[in-house]
Amino acid sequence: MTDRIFEAQNRAIKLLEEKGLDSGAVRIIMEFVTNKSHAALLADLREQLTEEQQKTFRAKIDELLDGKPVQYVLGTESFYGRQFEVNENVLIPRPETEELIYGALERSRNLFANKTIKVADIGTGSGAIAITFKIEWPEATVTATDISKEALIVAERNAEQLGAEITFKEGNLTEPLQDTRWDIVFSNPPYIAYEEAESMSATVLAFEPHRALFAEEDGLFFYRKLAENLPTLMNKPSLIGLEIGHQQGPAVHKLFTDAFPNAEVETVKDINGKNRILFCKIDE
Numbered sequence: 001m002t003d004r005i006f007e008a009q010n011r012a013i014k015l016l017e018e019k020g021l022d023s024g025a026v027r028i029i030m031e032f033v034t035n036k037s038h039a040a041l042l043a044d045l046r047e048q049l050t051e052e053q054q055k056t057f058r059a060k061i062d063e064l065l066d067g068k069p070v071q072y073v074l075g076t077e078s079f080y081g082r083q084f085e086v087n088e089n090v091l092i093p094r095p096e097t098e099e100l101i102y103g104a105l106e107r108s109r110n111l112f113a114n115k116t117i118k119v120a121d122i123g124t125g126s127g128a129i130a131i132t133f134k135i136e137w138p139e140a141t142v143t144a145t146d147i148s149k150e151a152l153i154v155a156e157r158n159a160e161q162l163g164a165e166i167t168f169k170e171g172n173l174t175e176p177l178q179d180t181r182w183d184i185v186f187s188n189p190p191y192i193a194y195e196e197a198e199s200m201s202a203t204v205l206a207f208e209p210h211r212a213l214f215a216e217e218d219g220l221f222f223y224r225k226l227a228e229n230l231p232t233l234m235n236k237p238s239l240i241g242l243e244i245g246h247q248q249g250p251a252v253h254k255l256f257t258d259a260f261p262n263a264e265v266e267t268v269k270d271i272n273g274k275n276r277i278l279f280c281k282i283d284e
Contacts, residue, residue, distance in 0.1 A: 002054045005030060006045040012061045025070035026061070032074055033057045080132045084158050089150035093128040096276045097188055097243055101132050103268055103277060104241040108137070108184060111237050111281065117183035118235075120145065122173060122226070127155030129186050131164040140184075143167040145176045173222065174229040181235045188243040189222035223252045227259040240280040249275035256280045 003011070009030055013023040031041055033056050034049070049057065063073045071077040071092045077084055079093040080101060086092055108117070117140050121130035124144035134142040144166050146152050152168050159166045169176035177185075223242070230240060244252050249267040256265045256278065263282045270276040 002049045002051055004046050004048055005034065005041065008049060008054065008057055009045075012057070012064075015061065015065060019065060021064065021067065025064055025073075028070055029057060029060045029064070029073065033060070077126075079126075079128045080136075082132070082135075082162055084126050084128055084131075085154055085161070086126055087154060089148060090126040090154050093126055096270045097128060098132075099268075099270050100186070100188070100241055100243050100277050101129060101136070103279065104133070104184065104186065104239065105136055107239055107279060107281065111239060112183060115183070116141065118180060119143070119184040120177050120180075120182050120186070122177070122185065122187040123147070123189050123222075124155050124168075125151050125188075127158045127164075127166065129188065130155070130166050131159050131162055133184075133186070134164040134166060135162065141167075143169060143177070143180075145169045145171055145173075147172045173225055174233060177233055180233075182233055182238060183235050184239045184241065185230060185234065186241045187222070187226060189226070220248065220251055220255070223248070223255055227255040231259055234282050236282055238282045240278075240282070242278045242280075243276060244278050246274035246276055249278070252278050 009026050012026045012029075016023040016026065027038070027041065030036075031038060033053050034041065034044075036044065060073050064070065069092060071086050072088055075085060075087060077086050077092050080098050084093060117137075119130070119133055119140045119142045121127075121133070121142070121144040124130050124146050127144055130142050130144035134140060142164075144155060145168070146155065147170070149170055152170055155166075156168055159168075223244070226242070234240070240256070242252065244267075253265055253267050256263070260280055260282055263280050266279045266281070267275050268277040268279065
């Protein structure tokens with residue numbers, strides 16, 4: 001006989017807690033397996049699982065017990081109110097990145113008014129930034145790049161699933177963008193210094209792609225390259241929006257004020273009060 005929902009959940013919670021792992025994902029897995037909302041799950045805790053549901057639930061709990069993030073276990077993550085496919089070829093989209101898009105939309109409405117704009121997202125990963133901006137600003141022409149062919153496959157599927165028309169290009173940093181001048185450039189590049197790895201979550205280190213996490217020069221390598229390469233690629237007016245490490249604000253700010261001496265460079269705090277976003281507004 002199979003377990004009832006509450007029995008399966010309690011057993012899974014105990015197993016995860018014994019390994020010192022977050023048991024909060026158990027409910028999310030059960031909602032997925034039973035195709036129930038949180039409210040429906042609470043109402044149906046004594047319902048019997050089918051054999052197939054129990055088998056699937058146990059398999060996914062085993063993945064959690066191996067330390068795999070729940071987003072990779074389920075293959076999806078919510079971002080800006082939409083579901084994005086994720087796997088171990090792309091980073092899991094974070095809430096801080098939603099704030100980057102929100103801030104860019106806010107600034108762009110004043111900067112570009114009714115102009116048809118060209119937007120690039122460098123290092124697109126799952127495509128979360130490029131796809132979200134395109135959906136929120138349908139008139140924009142959006143190009144997304146990544147050095148990883150595997151990441152681009154995920155991003156292309158997300159764009160198709162969400163109905164966003166994006167041009168995808170494989171290549172390193174600004175290399176695929178040389179044929180155009182851009183109104184907005186986004187990037188959430190690798191920015192973690194290698195020496196920070198020892199203080200990071202074992203789950204992140206084990207499963208998220210290191211090429212998308214770590215950078216040389218104390219995590220500043222890609223910001224320096226962007227600051228060197230973007231001045232010849234930007235229109236006037238234009239906007240650069242970057243996600244940054246919370247301790248990198250002053251260093252990245254200097255890189256971009258040096259590269260764009262007449263621009264307005266602004267470091268923005270996220271909802272947790274940490275410097276996580278940099279905007280560079282180029283008017284002349």
